[in-house]
Amino acid sequence: MQEPVVPKGVAHVAIDTNAEPEPIVFVLLDNLSMLAFTSAIEPLRIANQLTGQLLYRWTTMSEDGENARCSNGIEIGIDRPIGDTPANSRIFVCSGVQPEKSVSTKVSDWIRLQWRLGRTVGSLCTGAYTLAKAGILSGQKFTLHWENIAPFREHFPNLDPVEQLYTIDNRVLTCGGGAAATDLFLRLIYDTHGPVLAQAVLNMCLHTVQRSDTDRQQTSTSASIGVRSDKLVRVLTYFEEHLEDSINLDDVTEELGISRRQIERLFRHHLSTTPKKYLQDLRLQRARILLAETDMPVVEVAVACGYDSSAYFSKRFREAFGMSPHRFSAGRG
Known part of the structure; x- marks a missing residue:
């Protein structure tokens, strides 16, 4: 327990209280x-x-x-x-x-x-x-x-x-x-x-503003990627909310009413990648977290990240991180 000594500094705030610590x-x-x-x-x-x-x-x-x-x-x-x-x-x-x-x-x-x-x-x-x-x-x-x-x-x-x-x-x-x-x-x-x-x-504390309990931990999608394209943000948000689902670009175009060609152009212009590659990276990052922080079997992690085939998931994981998901999971301790 701390010693009952109050540190002293130049700044001071007068407060009227006789309450116990x-x-x-x-x-x-x-x-x-x-x-x-x-x-x-x-x-x-x-x-x-x-x-x-x-x-x-x-x-x-x-x-x-x-x-x-x-x-x-x-x-x-x-x-x-x-x-x-x-x-x-x-x-x-x-x-x-x-x-x-x-x-x-x-x-x-x-x-x-x-x-x-x-x-x-x-x-x-x-x-x-x-x-x-x-x-x-x-x-x-x-x-x-x-x-x-x-x-x-x-x-x-x-x-x-x-x-x-x-x-x-x-x-x-x-x-x-x-x-x-x-x-x-x-x-x-x-x-x-x-x-x-x-x-x-x-x-x-040099804490510039008192943030509210309702503020989100992460910045908005638009702020994090530095773009203001409402259509692109809608696609990215849809991806994030459906990582467990086996979705493809046709599902996105039908759900959001944005053409495939337009989506591909937005990704190429703003993110220098393709929708498929972006979604795959999201899924693999989610998989990496699950493997690091849970004891879920690899096959369950694959399903939780939208992969129908655990073999295909393992192949993509190895390409991205230089080791199989089994090896990554075994070495996390």
């Missing part, structure tokens, strides 16, 4: 995202610094009290193993790459207990895997990093995450990780201590 617990799992964790904890530190008061007191925990190793190889010190926490604690599970390997029965059972005791629980990056295993996400609005949404749905087909920066649903707080953790914690500071302090913390 709010306890925040971070449960760190191996391979956690360091960016997500620090993006969450720094707004709390800065709020203490700006006000000259101990508004927040945070504790780091792990399953056994051992240090947690981030996905970048850096270890973070742990205050103590999971255990008793103050009744008003907000508890956040921090995870990262290959989250299904970091989920443990002991931690998920403990999270379930905290939830049943009335505490607020949350997750950063892929921590939603632990919340899902704890059985507390049914009927809740929640999110996790966009890269892991498809694998998550394969693991938990009855749960449907949203692709938002963060969510606040009663006693469940989740965010997609990365810089979105700052947005979530700025919102928590705003809700508790008001807009003046929240804006000051935002400025200290």
